[in-house]
Amino acid sequence: xxxxxxxxxxxNATLSDEExxxxxxxxxxxxxGEAGQARLRSGRVVVVGAxxxxxxxxxxxxxxxxxxIGIVDSDAVELSxxxxxxxxxxxxxxxxxxxxxxxxxTSLNPHCRVExxxxxxxxxxxxxxxxxxxxxxxxxxxxxxxxxxxxxxxQAKIPxxxxxxxxxxxxxxxxxxxxGSPCYRCLLPEPPKERELGILGAVAGVMGCLQxxxxxxxxxxxASDLVHRLLTFDALACRFHKMxxxxxxxxxxxxxxxxxxxxxxxx
Amino acid sequence: xxxxVNGELREVPARTVLDLLQELGLEPKRTVVEKNAVxxxxxxxRDTTLAEGDVLELVGIVGGG
Numbered sequence: 001x002x003x004x005x006x007x008x009x010x011x012n013a014t015l016s017d018e019e020x021x022x023x024x025x026x027x028x029x030x031x032x033g034e035a036g037q038a039r040l041r042s043g044r045v046v047v048v049g050a051x052x053x054x055x056x057x058x059x060x061x062x063x064x065x066x067x068x069i070g071i072v073d074s075d076a077v078e079l080s081x082x083x084x085x086x087x088x089x090x091x092x093x094x095x096x097x098x099x100x101x102x103x104x105x106t107s108l109n110p111h112c113r114v115e116x117x118x119x120x121x122x123x124x125x126x127x128x129x130x131x132x133x134x135x136x137x138x139x140x141x142x143x144x145x146x147x148x149x150x151x152x153x154x155q156a157k158i159p160x161x162x163x164x165x166x167x168x169x170x171x172x173x174x175x176x177x178x179x180g181s182p183c184y185r186c187l188l189p190e191p192p193k194e195r196e197l198g199i200l201g202a203v204a205g206v207m208g209c210l211q212x213x214x215x216x217x218x219x220x221x222x223a224s225d226l227v228h229r230l231l232t233f234d235a236l237a238c239r240f241h242k243m244x245x246x247x248x249x250x251x252x253x254x255x256x257x258x259x260x261x262x263x264x265x266x267x
Numbered sequence: 268x269x270x271x272v273n274g275e276l277r278e279v280p281a282r283t284v285l286d287l288l289q290e291l292g293l294e295p296k297r298t299v300v301e302k303n304a305v306x307x308x309x310x311x312x313r314d315t316t317l318a319e320g321d322v323l324e325l326v327g328i329v330g331g332g
Contacts, residue, residue, distance in 0.1 A: 141332035166329035243301040
């Protein structure tokens with residue numbers, strides 16, 4: 001299984017001595033090696049949301065050597081973010097989160113090329129922001145954005161690694177149209193009412209780390225069970241569960257009679 | 268009847284998946300249901316009956332980040 005195709009990611013580029021030292025623990029893994037490391041370096045992903053999930057996933061993607069990372073977030077850093085959003089520091093209060101996030105990850109790994117988008121994703125600009133990427137990571141904090149991102153990625157056939165958290169719960173799944181995944185709307189057909197809920201910061205950390213792992217597997221072409229399953233985490237019970245997802249016949253996006261038009265999602 | 272719900276054994280009066288969601292105060296629209304390792308079609312919550320010993324996973328889809 002090759003996701004994304006070998007042709008899109010340069011596998012022959014050699015690593016510098018500094019890269020060999022930096023990534024030596026990656027290179028020892030037979031699943032990565034020099035070819036895999038070169039694939040990660042030529043990978044381009046976009047992370048939607050530089051909050052609690054983004055704080056874990058951005059650090060680990062940058063540290064692992066993903067070469068090109070886009071970060072989308074329209075918010076500025078607030079004091080109430082620092083309980084879980086460990087990308088940001090007290091000195092960053094009031095700064096755009098995308099700037100603070102970029103500084104945090106490039107100071108960890110200057111090889112990482114970061115592009116920032118200080119906007120709230122909208123149908124008009126999503127195509128320009130999510131262009132030419134190997135995976136999109138949903139780490140956003142609202143259903144409006146989640147549905148916009150999921151619909152767009154489905155229509156544009158971009159693999160989506162979607163994590164979400166609330167209170168003591170976390171959820172993670174991958175939608176890769178090339179591997180026949182059911183879409184997001186098969187799980188949840190329409191955006192439900194937004195609720196402001198508490199969140200234990202470390203729960204976002206757990207799910208962001210798992211989201212990073214699934215993304216790295218996608219870039220490396222390693223198979224993932226989550227293209228057909230939903231992983232759930234209950235921190236209070238300290239319990240993970242994986243359940244099979246299936247395409248819903250009444251899904252408004254990919255069902256038998258879809259009501260969401262191709263044009264609407266792509267424009 | 269005795270069911271296993273999200274890994275815990277519970278005694279419930281519910282006879283259908285929809286009854287169970289209502290008993291537990293879960294919104295059917297945002298809850299994904301797995302019964303005995305098979306996902307239950309959303310349109311079938313009312314008609315899907317429960318039997319002693321069924322193993323259920325109820326997942327309320329969340330959207331925080």
